[in-house]
Amino acid sequence: MPELAEVEYYRKQWDPGLGQEVRRVLVHSSARVYRETPAAAIRRALEGRRLLGSETHGKRMLFEFSAAAWLGLHLGIGDDWNRPPDSWLFNHRWKDGHHCPRCGSELSRDDLRGRTTCWCPRCQGP
Numbered sequence: 001m002p003e004l005a006e007v008e009y010y011r012k013q014w015d016p017g018l019g020q021e022v023r024r025v026l027v028h029s030s031a032r033v034y035r036e037t038p039a040a041a042i043r044r045a046l047e048g049r050r051l052l053g054s055e056t057h058g059k060r061m062l063f064e065f066s067a068a069a070w071l072g073l074h075l076g077i078g079d080d081w082n083r084p085p086d087s088w089l090f091n092h093r094w095k096d097g098h099h100c101p102r103c104g105s106e107l108s109r110d111d112l113r114g115r116t117t118c119w120c121p122r123c124q125g126p
Helices: 004-012 039-046
Strands: 051-057 060-065 069-074 108-112 115-119
Touching: 004 051, 004 060, 039 069
Parallel strands: none
Antiparallel strands: 051 060, 060 069, 108 115
């Protein structure tokens, strides 16, 4: 499951297109990305629009386009997604004895309000 930092990472991948016109939309009709919406309808709704902005909420990304067009994505990511760079804590956080990719210190773990969190006490100390 993606964490908030990973959702933000993927949202930012769209930033180079801010203010730009969508010239062409490629949607594989059998990919089932938009299960209830035909690929042709997505193409018609976005081609010719400009990307105005984006935001995240949980595992959702919301993209605003000109002419009041919106695109919402939910990141229900499985094991086959492209992982973030190895320098990210994400890749090191849950295995016992793992170390911070930045400074090499052993990672700390704790439960906060019923959720497990991981941090580097040297880089992200109190």
